[in-house]
Each structure stands twice: as C-alpha cells, then as structure tokens.
Amino acid sequence: MITKELIHEAQKKWGEGIIRIGSLKHNNSECIQYTTSFLNEMYDFENHDVLFKPTKASVEQFRPTFKMALSYFLGGDDSFCSEDDGFAMKPWVDVNFENSGYIIEDSRAIAMGNYFFKDGSDNVVKVEFTFGYKLNDGKLVIDLHHSSLPFSL
Secondary structure, eight states: OOOHHHHHHHHHHHHHHHHHHHHTTTSHHHHHHHHHHHHHHHBOTTTSOOEEEOTTOSSSOOOOSHHHHHHHHHOOTTOSSTTOOOGGGSOEEEEEEEEEEEEEOSSEEEEEEEEEEEETTSOEEEEEEEEEEEEETTEEEEEEEEEEOOOOO
16 A cells, blocks of 8 residues: 555655766766666556656657656757756756645555755755656556646746
C-alpha cells in the first residue's frame, strides 16, 4: 500500500537525482548513463507511456516517451526535442518539495504542491507540480508528471 512516507521518499530521491544529473554535466557519458538509470528507476517508461508535461516545454509540451524525457533533462545539440536546453543541467544544488495534498489508494497515489529548485547562486525557482505514482512490483514509480511555473500577469 502507498503511504505519504513512501511518496516523500520518492520525492527526496527524485530531487537528489536531478541534482546528481547536473553534477555530472562535464562527464557526458556518465551523465547520460546516470540519467538513463534515473529515468528507468523513477518513472514507468519501461512498461507504459508516462503522462509527462515538463516545466519548460512549449513546442512539444507533452513527453510520453523515454527519449523525450531524456531530451528534456539533458538537452544538448542532438536532443530529441530541439527546444530542450537540459533542465537538470542548470545545475541545481537543492530541490525541496512542499506537498499541498494527496490522493492515496492502495496501489495509486497523486501528490500536488510546489517544488523549489535552488541553483549555485542561491537563486530559487518555484514550480507547481502534480505527480502520479503507482506501485510496480513493490516499488513506487511515476506515471504522471505535470509541472509548470506559477501564473503571472
């Protein structure tokens, strides 16, 4: 059964993964290898498409495939989606989740709130998120990821 504690652990692990990806940006092969492993561990791309709407995507807003998610996090000249500059390559030094609410069932859960990304100059970016989780062989994986910047006029 999914619990808030399992969700918090998954969120902590996700944030640590984003930080680790950026820390590897000067070692291309290790960065790609780690990000591939991170996506396969945290998301359900191996079994299904994932409803993935990343924060900084406007041309190809929705990224249901592994290749499209990898492109978003890593960017680069040969990225799958040409608009991607590598969200995780900032690099970020801290990621904190503040959950607003949860819907928890036996093997599915949704968490919604804000998460905050801090860079090396102590600048913080607030992002709104909704993550859907499911239990897959006893492990919590993401099958819905929606994030966006807060509305402003």
